Amino acid sequence: MYNKTIILRYGEIYLKGKNQKLFKKTLTNNIKKCLKDYDCSLEILWSRYILKCNDKDLDEIIEKLKFVFGLVSLSVAVEVDAKRTTIENYFSKIKTNAKTFRVTVIRADKSFPIKSIEFEKILGGYVLENNPNLKVKLKNPEQEIRVEIRDNFKAYIYDSEVTLAGGLPLGTSGRGLLLLSGGIDSPVAGYLTAKRGMYFQALHFHSYPYTSEQAKQKVITLAKKINKFCPSLKVNFVSITKIQEEIHKNCSPEYMITLMRRFMFRIAEIIAKRKRLQAIITGENLGQVASQTVESMTSTQDVLKQIITLQPCISMDKTEIIAVSEKIGTYETSILPYEDCCTVFLPKNPIIKPRLENVRREESKLDIDRLVEESIATLETIDCF
Numbered sequence: 001m002y003n004k005t006i007i008l009r010y011g012e013i014y015l016k017g018k019n020q021k022l023f024k025k026t027l028t029n030n031i032k033k034c035l036k037d038y039d040c041s042l043e044i045l046w047s048r049y050i051l052k053c054n055d056k057d058l059d060e061i062i063e064k065l066k067f068v069f070g071l072v073s074l075s076v077a078v079e080v081d082a083k084r085t086t087i088e089n090y091f092s093k094i095k096t097n098a099k100t101f102r103v104t105v106i107r108a109d110k111s112f113p114i115k116s117i118e119f120e121k122i123l124g125g126y127v128l129e130n131n132p133n134l135k136v137k138l139k140n141p142e143q144e145i146r147v148e149i150r151d152n153f154k155a156y157i158y159d160s161e162v163t164l165a166g167g168l169p170l171g172t173s174g175r176g177l178l179l180l181s182g183g184i185d186s187p188v189a190g191y192l193t194a195k196r197g198m199y200f201q202a203l204h205f206h207s208y209p210y211t212s213e214q215a216k217q218k219v220i221t222l223a224k225k226i227n228k229f230c231p232s233l234k235v236n237f238v239s240i241t242k243i244q245e246e247i248h249k250n251c252s253p254e255y256m257i258t259l260m261r262r263f264m265f266r267i268a269e270i271i272a273k274r275k276r277l278q279a280i281i282t283g284e285n286l287g288q289v290a291s292q293t294v295e296s297m298t299s300t301q302d303v304l305k306q307i308i309t310l311q312p313c314i315s316m317d318k319t320e321i322i323a324v325s326e327k328i329g330t331y332e333t334s335i336l337p338y339e340d341c342c343t344v345f346l347p348k349n350p351i352i353k354p355r356l357e358n359v360r361r362e363e364s365k366l367d368i369d370r371l372v373e374e375s376i377a378t379l380e381t382i383d384c385f
């Protein structure tokens with residue numbers, strides 16, 4: 001027998017009309033997968049899940065559920081039979097330290113014989129009897145005691161709510177490829193995309209031996225954290241050392257980053273196609289650095305043939321990105337000071353507003369297809385879970 005009951009609420013799936021079944025099935029599977037290591041049971045109701053577990057696992061389970069997209073909130077509740085006398089009996093024993101309170105009754109089971117407002121007054125009366133200094137306050141009370149009478153002949157009583165991630169169940173919006181650097185923005189971009197239901201794999205470009213083994217380990221550590229909200233995460237590592245050396249040798253230095261990013265996007269599209277991933281996700285942010293002006297982004301996207309890019313951080317302020325990064329637990333790792341491939345052969349004056357014809361002219365000095373092919377040949381895929 002379990003001694004804790006959690007009532008779980010889902011959000012936007014309500015709006016999904018005919019697809020609702022599919023969304024709910026995916027959400028149910030995701031909850032089960034997330035809790036596979038715990039002894040617990042999941043009951044599916046019309047618009048709620050009822051999860052039962054043991055007290056010792058409660059805190060850990062709540063932490064895990066914060067990363068299940070599609071769930072909006074939860075409450076740890078007391079479950080009683082949905083009978084008037086049973087509920088009244090429970091209320092007649094409530095003791096509280098609050099000064100003001102209200103009772104809210106939610107009747108999902110409309111066959112319950114008393115109307116919600118009437119029942120609220122009755123139950124409130126029991127609480128007042130037991131707590132002589134307590135006052136009723138309908139707006140912003142210190143304590144709100146809620147009773148949900150559900151369609152399984154049970155009632156759930158609770159007085160607090162934990163906010164969960166919201167969004168759509170992971171897997172209901174296709175599959176993408178996250179360009180994962182070691183920085184702050186790209187894990188956040190992954191989180192925000194997964195939150196809208198897109199499952200992803202990651203792709204990291206390194207410039208070994210210019211970048212170190214520690215830089216790679218940092219990406220693996222980040223990936224393990226990302227795995228919390230995008231389980232079974234695979235990270236693809238590709239070397240772009242040769243490409244950077246060739247650009248450095250043959251092209252004008254201010255185009256280094258622009259050209260390197262064009263190669264990254266070409267390679268990303270090919271890998272995405274091979275792995276049947278439908279979009280490239282990046283942590284790009286308008287105006288953040290020289291490579292993220294509208295002209296720079298135009299010149300990198302120029303190489304893409306048949307794939308879209310998603311840039312969920314595009315309009316966020318750095319402080320907003322950092323707040324998400326802290327919430328999802330990637331910030332501490334992201335700020336570790338290991339070098340990224342973008343810092344190798346970094347030009348003094350990178351071009352800020354490149355013109356496409358000049359970029360193409362610089363690039364024509366290189367054997368593009370051969371370099372792309374050689375780079376993809378270095379692909380190494382690691383399971384980060």
Ligand code: ATP
Nearest residue numbers: 179180181183184185186203204205282283284341
């Ligand atoms: P981040 O944006 O992750 O904080 P950053 O700001 O240093 O790192 P930028 O140079 O701004 O990275 O690059 C913009 C985006 O390009 C990154 O968010 C990421 O999606 C992608 N990117 C940059 N470097 C790499 C890399 N080494 N491997 C894979 N993707 C990368």
Ligand code: MG
Nearest residue numbers: 183185283288
């Ligand atoms: Mg960035």
